Amino acid sequence: DAKTTQPPSMDCAEGRAANLPCNHSTISGNEYVYWYRQIHSQGPQYIIHGLKNNETNEMASLIITEDRKSSTLILPHATLRDTAVYYCIVRLGQGAQKLVFGQGTRLTINP
């Protein structure tokens, strides 16, 4: 019952920006967009989240469309260590809500 749609795989050249899209057309007004990644069998790693404004941190930028029905995670200068499965998850920002993982996007950074 994931509420998001992501491409199953993407490739990106090392040093270039990686842009990962996510569709969440049924998002409700109080739901946030969260991004996690999982590097081969490691615990999922939190990347960034946002409600409606664009967000940036030391790892990535999150661009959310004005209608909030889609978003893009941007890794500005991808490295080989960014190869991972990236999950876009929609959930309430409060209330100890579980994370519902969809299939995610398998991002491969090529040298």
Added chain:
Amino acid sequence: AAGVIQSPRHLIKEKRETATLKCYPIPRHDTVYWYQQGPGQDPQFLISFYEKMQSDKGSIPDRFSAQQFSDYHSELNMSSLELGDSALYFCASSLPGTSTDTQYFGPGTRLTVL
């Protein structure tokens, strides 16, 4: 910064045996979540606890039980183990009183049932 600690990191059991997985949340975090990730699958939510009370329940088999203790650590008890229980088990913690309630994951416990 301190992270979520899980123990053991690897566990091998025989069918029908019992296993106990432990999770120590980030200091001051009062909510713990358990997820199961089978081979080639995405993580699936099992159960969560907030302030030592069960707060949500997912597709957790009746053979599994969990609890959160007064120091906020949590244990996942698994009985009558089956081959299909072989998976990665992740624990995450969060502090729901904050404005964003972000979950942070531990490194996981790899359970192998023979």
